[in-house]
Amino acid sequence: MSTSPYMACQRESIFSPTRSIEAAMGIISGISVTPLLLLLSGLCFQFCTATDTITSTQFIKDPETMVSNGSLFKMGFFSPGNSTKRYFGIWYNSTSLFSVIWIANRENPLNDSSGIVMVSEDGNLLVLNDQKEIFWSSNVSNAALNSSAQLLDSGNLVLQDKNSGRITWQSFQHPSHAFLQKMELSENMKTGEKQGLTSWKSPSDPSVGSFSTGIDPSDIPEIFVWNGSRPFWRSGPWNGQTLIGVPDMNYLNGFHIVNDKEGNVSITFQYAYASILWYYVLSPQGTIVEIYSDDGMKNWEITWQSRKTECDIYGKCGAFGICNAKNSPICSCLRGYEPRNIEEWSRGNWTGGCVRKTPLQCEKINGSMEEAEADGFIRLTTVKVPDFAEWSLALEDACKEFCLKNCSCIAYAYYTGIGCMSWSRNLTDVQKFSSNGADLYIRVPYSELDKSRDMKVTVTVTVIIGTIFVAVFIYFSRRWITKQRAKNKKRKEMLSSDRGDVHLNVSDANILGDKMNQVKLEELPLVDFGKLVTATNNFDEANKLGQGGFGSVYRGRLPEGQEIAVKRLSRASAQGQEEFMNEVVVISKLQHRNLVRLLGCCIEGDEKMLIYEYMPKKSLDALLFDRLRQETLDWKKRFSIIEGIGRGLLYLHRDSRLRIIHRDLKASNILLDANLNPKISDFGMARIFGGNQDQANTIRVVGTYGYMSPEYAMEGRFSEKSDVFSFGVLLLEIVSGRRNNSFYHDEQSLSLLGYAWKLWNEHNIEALIDGSISEACFQDEILRCIHVGLLCVQELAKDRPSISTVVSMLCSEIARLPTPKKPAFTERQISKDTESSGQSQNNCSVDKASITIIQAQ
Template sequence: MDSGNLMLQDNRNNGEILWESFKHPYDSFMPRMTLGTDGRTGGNLKLTSWTSHDDPSTGNYTAGIAPFTFPELLIWKNDVPTWRSGPWNGQVFIGLPNMDSLLFLDGFNLNSDNQGTISMSYANDSFMYHFNLDPEGIIYQKDWSTSMRTWRIGVKFPYTDCDAYGRCGRYGSCHAGENPPCKCVKGFVPKNNTEWNGGNWSNGCVRKAPLQCERQRNVSNGGGGGKADGFLKLQKMKVPISAERSEANEQVCPKVCLDNCSCTAYAYDRGIGCMLWSGDLVDMQSFLGSGIDLFIRVAHSELKTHSNLAIVIAAPVIGVALIAAVCVLLACRKFRKRPAPEKNRSAELMFKRMEALTSDNESASNQIKLKELPLFEFQVLATATDSFSLRNKLGQGGFGPVYKGKLPEGQEIAVKRLSRKSGQGLEELMNEVVVISKLQHRNLVKLLGCCIEGEERMLVYEYMPKKSLDAYLFDPLKQNILDWKTRFNIMEGICRGLLYLHRDSRLKIIHRDLKASNILLDENLNPKISDFGLARIFRANEDEANTRRVVGTYGYMSPEYAMEGFFSEKSDVFSLGVIFLEIISGRRNSSSHKEENNLNLLAYAWKLWNDGEAASLADPAVFEKCFEKEIEKCVHIGLLCVQEVANDRPNVSNVIWMLTTENMNLADPKQPAFIVRRGASEAESSDQSSQKVSVNDVSLTAVTGR
């Protein structure tokens, strides 16, 4: 089959499938293949490694789903675990160093009936990737490079020595990149100091002081009850193996653990809920970026010891600080100066509003990171831009003007300055900071900081020397700079940036204002998506939303959004399709084609498609006969993206797949949505409607090609 599944069928019996390779997996995990366990039969479909790279006989390693209370992906060597992924929380395995990896967010699914039957699969073909368990017990992600005509290796598991199962023993935590990597968690000491100091950490750590329950059991032997135990908080952790489920909410979870003498730790994840551990804690790891908070139970004396030590150290420091503070206060009263700068108060208010905007989507720890975004002083940016001189002005948007600048250390920047006359305002600026400060991708513009001082509101970005895409596409003097290969690479880059927003980043983001002027080009003409002022953050379980405040740009808005306020991934896909057709043709969607009865770009492309002349849409400046089929395919994909019904449009991952896959049959596009400009008076009269469209209302006009 095209999927890679080898099937044996009985054609005498209505094509009954007698055997298929997907039901008997070996060392490769393919799209639409299923791994997992069967609660009725006790079976478990796993990957099995080769003995060596030259010997395909059964090797020592297997990989598959372990049917724990919270399912995990494990690798075993002769049935002994060598690596584990951490529990599945409905979106990702939370024990991976980078939980926002595309590996588990793009088309990856895990289903469980909570009775022992678990299935794991992925259905996304956009990158033509698969997974392979090699003879050394490592799972590699491999994706096909069309240009290099070879399989490239992506992520792998295990990745570091700390990923090895139980590397630091019981109550030991592994820290990749540190020497030594293993440390006993607070409240514990090495079980065998000689072995531990010699680099043998397998025996792990033991408690320094007994827990309350153990002391109470020793009362008859002269012991005492003592004070209640407490919890030590470990941040950004890979949680131990064998978590148990509790129905307690986040507030009650600590008490449930504390009331159970056998409970040694707890953690809470929004996708999983309350997790408890009994007995020894094994296979913990400290991460730098991801991970969750783990609370380990320790004796009260351990908490008291840390507290007393802190008091002993802090007391003299606090005393000196108090004396210094009194001196400063007296000096300030004597030499009173003007109040604290307005910019600090403005910044504080802005960040408080940002936290409110993100409270439904981000944890408190992530909200705090917003305050770490650099704040630039107004005078620094004024100096960098030569007092916002016209010669440094790069352009003008709905937000306000954008200026080129250079910081004292030589770094070139782009400064977006909020205009007081702008139709957008502080809310859009805050929204852009909230969204883009969380994003890192080669096809997204990077936010360097912001300025909030008095009435000034500015955003500071990395400088893109080639400015925006529309400056090249629609300028007759610059169109030749973008040859066909460059235009194709730009289309692919935009798709990869948009895929990151929709599927691969920690947040699911709908841009809502994707257009050629919001695509910036770096010095190598690589595209970067910008301007996130109108973007919307979706919750994990949210696929679409609607609004009574329709904002965006005429000609790029999908019909369901412009007319009904509904927006989703498919709304951005519509905008993407318009950009595709503009890149191919070098013409704006809003411009009409007089030779074809004033058809706009979408209608014109649809007519050429029906006439079998799709390649004629191409900009004459880039058209070459050798690229004709590729141009036709790109027109085809563009028309698939701008279909009138949202469900008919492909998602971005499928667009990438279609772009990068050769010799494939694409579905025929259906009628596009044609956005037609209306007169100014009509637009003004429509303002009384319940929706507010930023520039113009829209109507659908059916145009059928001859």
């Protein structure tokens, strides 16, 4: 790139401070020195102040730039790729990736560096050269005379009336090739007005290319990429939560497709955490690329793209063909069809598609022929459904009958969240997935069904013969099974008494499964599944609060108005069933103001859910480690949170009727209510200790690196001191506002513990305090908390204080604190990429800040 937009440029223009000062000196040469200095300082204040706003007097002259208030975006002139032409645009203020997200004069570039961007006298935003030739204009007819253009931290450039604040134009309503959070892509079926993306011609030419993308406003919305006027890629229908033709896309960042029932359909997305950046770009090759960063734009990752294989190209295999990237060749005809042109098909030209082998006899279903010879349906599983779906109100059971009675219906599918879909035109753009997708039922003549029915007869006969032999075996083994059940029952009763009557001999294998722990469920209210579906609006993505190894958590509201949080166990989760029942057992028996309250549970079929009180401020890490939100936590609030966590932990270790070791205490498991009162949550990993038990061993190490004590992480030994270690890490994080597993290249330390220990030895522990509370008048209290935190994270468990002692230390009931010894993990990295042993496997949580390790037993 000939001129980098990241160059630090001096502001100088025809209205620059230097020229204004020279003019002023010529006019007031006879005025005394003091008034002259006052005038000069006023002029400098007017023109030297950094700003994110363009006006008629405050403008951008190439190569100057302006930065948004939060330093997320920058605007100015740039030259793309190997081009020397100059364009005015907006890009992320990142040093690792030059990522333009909007361009004004993409069809009319400047040939030199004489470009100027300013607000004209009639209130429009203009791009012009030093000859005052206009290269681009916002072209607003109702612009205010006193207008200014401001670059927001969303990346949106807004033109507004400075007096009333009325927005007359904004770049988000005129997108180029990038789709950002809070931006809207839309199409109005009544007016035909579209708002979509258009690709660049090439990496060096940002003028409008061949490809465009937007939303297809049919009964079932879909996202399309078009090459000119021809479809090039299709997302599949929207089911209210996901695009079912894109199973590998990340839907955690708040996708919403809305049909306002007035002809306008729009799509937006917004991620819950401001510190995580996500946007989409339509490449010059017609591929939608998802780009992501969670570390302040230091590193960007491509996490998804619309085209991975040839099967992602629209209609690759023609009409009535199906594409499977794992097959060779990738195209084949649907069952009951054959290639239209066998010669072309064999050469790999599949665009001609397929035709039906045998005509349908659908009229036979109406009684003119025997019902046995009627057409039927065959099922294709895990597929991308075809284009041109027709939607109907039919329910799942009636969807088949609806299609069967209509001779023009050649296929149907039913998908939760969408309903009944049917097809009467060519089945185009069908793709086979390895998982997810939908079931598609294709209409075929009776002759195609015969083959499958003959196979069913063969299988049935084989099963009957095998059943006879199995029945004999069952008869003679029944007595032995009865004896074994009696023995197992007695053994389980003994186990129950050993564990303090927590796991009882109440078994319902149909509800809980063979591997679920047995529990006395009548102690906890059971909530109807349908009631939770209504409360969460059918588990709408808009109500999702978070996601972990167990599944997802949704916000809901019961009919009586109470807000709840519903933790839904994922059916595909490797972690979950044992932890689910463990959490039911543990938390249903605990009551404390600093423990999250379990209101009930739901166990119906494969569904397993826990219902908690709703915490409106979400988790502690969402506030503490967000640079834009952590300033709301002053020291009084932080100390109150520390005290609350300590009291909750003291209750678990000493005051509850069950003695509990939490084993996964961390910032994301501390929930905050409306008054920022902390509540310890997630007892899926907790263990119950007997009255005389103070330590236990396990070969199944669970928890989060960075919070696990060394004896637990390395040897599987855990005790109350394991939770004390985690509390110490959490205490140091609250004081410093930094994660333990962060890297501190500038401090030459590998973890927060190592950094704190280094500062302690250098008698400079004040440097650990978060800048937003460093000026607080509670310096002694903050330093005492750091001291207590270092005592909690000492290498040896015997050196760490008990939680009761820790609470006394924090409340200054113990005046003199002992000198801490060296913390654990100060000389080696314990990060999210490290495995605890050769047998461990990693399950990553959504916040990318913690790893849960589960070892096979």
